[in-house]
Every structure is written in structure tokens, then in C-alpha cells.
Amino acid sequence: MPEITYDAQTAAAYRTAREIPLDGLTAWREAIAETVPLRAGMTVLDVGAGTGSFATAFRTWFGVRVLAVEPAAAMRAVIPADDAIEVLDGRADALPVPDASADAAWLGSVVHHLPDLAAAARELRRALKPGAPVLIRNAFPGRYDRDLRVRYFPETASGIDAYPSIDEVTAAFTAAGFGRTRTLRSLPHEAAPTLTAFAERLDRDTDSKLRALPDHAYARGLAHLRRAAADHPDEPAVSWMDLLVLA
Numbered sequence: 418m419p420e421i422t423y424d425a426q427t428a429a430a431y432r433t434a435r436e437i438p439l440d441g442l443t444a445w446r447e448a449i450a451e452t453v454p455l456r457a458g459m460t461v462l463d464v465g466a467g468t469g470s471f472a473t474a475f476r477t478w479f480g481v482r483v484l485a486v487e488p489a490a491a492m493r494a495v496i497p498a499d500d501a502i503e504v505l506d507g508r509a510d511a512l513p514v515p516d517a518s519a520d521a522a523w524l525g526s527v528v529h530h531l532p533d534l535a536a537a538a539r540e541l542r543r544a545l546k547p548g549a550p551v552l553i554r555n556a557f558p559g560r561y562d563r564d565l566r567v568r569y570f571p572e573t574a575s576g577i578d579a580y581p582s583i584d585e586v587t588a589a590f591t592a593a594g595f596g597r598t599r600t601l602r603s604l605p606h607e608a609a610p611t612l613t614a615f616a617e618r619l620d621r622d623t624d625s626k627l628r629a630l631p632d633h634a635y636a637r638g639l640a641h642l643r644r645a646a647a648d649h650p651d652e653p654a655v656s657w658m659d660l661l662v663l664a
């Protein structure tokens with residue numbers, strides 16, 4: 418699947434098309450709070466922070482300091498840095514932070530972008546304090562039945578099937594010194610208040626799986642989505658993804 422080039426245009430489009438409003442992430446906030454006791458004074462490493470929506474979420478939800486590490490300059494440029502969010506140029510396998518400097522790491526839709534997962538896991542082990550967890554939010558092979566993109570664009574499933582599996586990710590992190598799976602849960606988020614709003618926000622160029630579709634498959638999926646939106650005008654656009662926490 419061709420990688421997306423995150424230039425200024427894509428970064429702006431990503432914010433419109435892919436960022437999830439905080440209100441739509443309630444189940445995620447609750448699940449993270451249940452699994453990891455984050456509180457003010459702690460530092461969270463947001464690896465592959467993108468446009469910084471989860472950096473903002475962690476700061477807002479838990480009052481933590483966030484180190485937002487992102488290799489694409491255009492994405493870094495739109496991260497809302499402030500007293501609590503520090504934006505850093507770096508990659509998962511070369512984190513610009515000292516040893517044992519963070520209380521948790523967050524990887525949101527990033528593991529399938531990493532060219533060397535084992536190296537990234539080792540680097541995260543170095544950057545995290547002993548026993549500190551890594552929280553991974555991702556689509557995983559075979560676990561996408563409730564993914565909204567797969568529902569309307571079923572051909573995107575083969576893209577997800579090429580991602581690292583739960584077992585592969587767990588093995589890479591275990592080999593790097595992470596001990597055990599603290600949680601594996603599928604969680605909902607509300608991508609938009611209605612399917613119509615979701616269809617209007619959709620931007621093929623911000624999603625490598627949608628971009629990889631032939632034009633006719635994309636057009637068919639969009640028509641399917643628009644029909645569903647017309648048939649169910651009040652249905653919120655709810656999609657599901659996995660939270661995998663290793664510590």
C-alpha cells in the first residue's frame with residue numbers, strides 16, 4: 418500500500434477528515450483511565466502524534482504533560498503546542514528524549530507505519546520508565562468487523578490484513594522487555610454525529626487504505642455510505658478500533 422506523504426495540504430485535510438472530536442472519544446477516555454493511572458505531573462510520549470489531536474486529548478483528560486513526537490514537519494506545524502504539549506521532531510525508532518523519561522507512550526494509528534517495529538519497541542522501552550506502559554490504538558488484521566471504513570468500503574479490509582497483527586506487535590514489545598498484555602479491548606468512537614456528516618468529511622487522500630482502492634470501488638463505497646445516510650438520517654457515525662496496552 419503506498420505511504421501517504423504528509424505535506425501541508427495533507428496535514429490540513431487530515432485535521433478536517435480524520436481528527437475525532439473529543440466528545441466522540443468518551444469510551445476511549447474511560448478505558449484508558451481504567452487501565453493506566455495517568456495524572457498531573459506525569460509525562461506521556463505521543464509517538465507519531467500527527468496533527469496532535471490525541472496530545473490535546475491526553476492533556477485535557479488527564480492533565481499530563483505530552484511530548485508529541487512526529488517525523489513529518491507539516492504535521493508538527495499544526496500540533497497545538499502549549500505549556501503542556503511539547504512538539505518534537507523524531508521517529509519511533511529514534512525518540513528525542515532521555516532514557517526513562519516518560520510514564521506512558523501512546524501510538525495512535527501508527528504501528529502499521531513503522532518500518533522496524535522491533536527497533537521501535539526497544540526504543541520505547543528505553544524512553545519509558547521501568548514498568549511504564551505503551552498504549553496502542555490501531556486497526557488489526559481480522560478485527561475490523563465494526564470499522565466504519567470496512568463497512569462501506571469492504572475492499573479496505575485487505576489493507577488492514579497487511580498490518581502487523583496483535584500477536585506480532587505483542588511479540589515485538591515482549592522481546593523488547595515489555596512484560597504482559599494489560600488490556601486488549603475493542604472500543605467505539607463517534608467519528609461524526611451523522612453518517613451524512615461522516616460522508617461529507619471523508620477525504621480519500623488522508624487515508625492510505627481508501628487511497629489504495631480502485632476508483633470504481635471508492636465510488637461504490639461512497640454511494641453505499643450516502644444511501645445508508647439517507648435511510649438512517651439520525652444514525653451517528655460510530656466506528657471501532659482496538660486498544661492494546663502492554664507494560
Ligand SMILES: C[S@@+](CC[C@H](N)C(=O)[O-])C[C@H]1O[C@@H](n2cnc3c(N)ncnc32)[C@H](O)[C@@H]1O
Pocket residue numbers: 423436464465466467468469470471486487488489492507508509510524525526527530531532
Ligand atoms: C495515521 S497518522 C496518525 C496520527 C495520530 N497519531 C492520530 O491518531 O491522529 C500516522 C502518523 O505516523 C507518523 N509516522 C510515520 N512513520 C513514523 C515513524 N517511523 N515514527 C513515528 N511516527 C511515524 C506519520 O507522519 C503520521 O503523522
